[in-house]
Amino acid sequence: MMASMIFVISFLALLQFFVSYTRSLIAESREHELSEQTREICGFTARTARADHFPRLLQLIDLCPENGGDGFKMRAVTVYFRMLSLASRLFRWLMVPSATGWIDSERGSCAYAAAVALDRRIAYNRTIMAQQAGQ
Amino acid sequence: MLDPVHYGIWLVVVTAEIFSLACMIRGKALAEHFTILLYLCACLASEFGAHAVLTTSGYNSDAYYYFFFYSKSVLTICLYFVLMGLYSHVFSEMGAGKYIRAGAALILAGTAGISYYMVATSSEKLVTHFAVELDQNLYFVGVILTYLLWFAMSRLRENRTRVTQLVLSMGVYVSLSAGSYAINNLYPLLDRFWEYYFPITSMWLPLSWAYTFLKVPADTRLATAKVLAPTP
Secondary structure, three states: OHHHHHHHHHHHHHHHHHHHHHHHHHHHHHHOOHHHHHHHOOOOOOOOOOOHEEEEHHHHHHHHHOOOOHHHHHHHHHHHHHHHHHHHHHHHOOOOHHHHHHHHHHHHHHHHHHHHHHHHHHHHHHHHHHHHHOO | OHHHHHHHHHHHHHHOOOOHHHHHHHHOOOOOOOHHHHHHHHHHHHHHHHHHHHHHHOOOOHHHHHHHHHHHHHHHHHHHHHHHHHHHHHHHHHHOOOOHHHHHHHHHHHOOOOOOOHHHHOOOOOOHHHHHHHHHHHHHHHHHHHHHHHHHHHHHHHHHHHHHHHHHHHHHHHHHHHHHHHHHHHOOOOOHHHHHHHHHHOOHHHHHHHHHHHOOOOOOOOOOHHHHHOOO
């Protein structure tokens, strides 16, 4: 009985802590403005991103060498995005439209964070290439 | 002897802990977060101790079983020191540090006492069962303390990004561990699963700390309101 209660409370706390932790990782990306080139690659027109861009962005990120340890952040954001996708399907099935609106905007934030990671990796690789060309 | 999978997991965990230490040094956070340094050193000592027990006694031995659960209990107590360090950071401006330390010591002693009473009055009276129950309860008290800290931070409008991320990653780890030990307590026969699961989940704290010290400068600010999930 005690163990079951601890499990349920811990699971709910885990959800809340993980959501807040990932939002703290994503919040930093919101301040970053994407370069024109990255917007073109991603197909973005403004500072907002659509959730359905996320899988493609992940594929593009995988093509670029890592920029000093942002892999951990992208893994956490990917887990959060998948959790949100699952919750979105569940709320659509339960027919709760107010929740799906918030979930879609969160999934868009995940896509924007992925675009920022891609932007930084592209900039990093360009710098490396420029350094190599200069040598 | 260790098989390649166990050895690989052990090596990855040790590498993550050393990497986290290196990131702390690079982020110039050793003095500011001394309790985290203490915890990482205790983790490394525990990993090397586990390796020594495994190579001499093997995974299915009583020696490893005792070592694993009791070293986990000691590490959980070290984790309390980390949590108290974070409390001190958040409440430093209010001069409440010594009350927090006294309160934490009382809670820790109370949890150990209640856990011992629960097992002592049960019919089985297994010392190993006490260890699992103690870990489960210690982590659960950790969940409550971390939640209270996070609640206080949101009320006090704490905006240091490093402290926010350290508290939230701690919350993820203690709630994941408390839930896992509760399941382990309910279904103790899943031994093969837990021997892979616990070492893998123990990497969360070193990796999240490494990210925070490496990528988040000490003076970065982030309002907690931006992090709290709004009600849909």
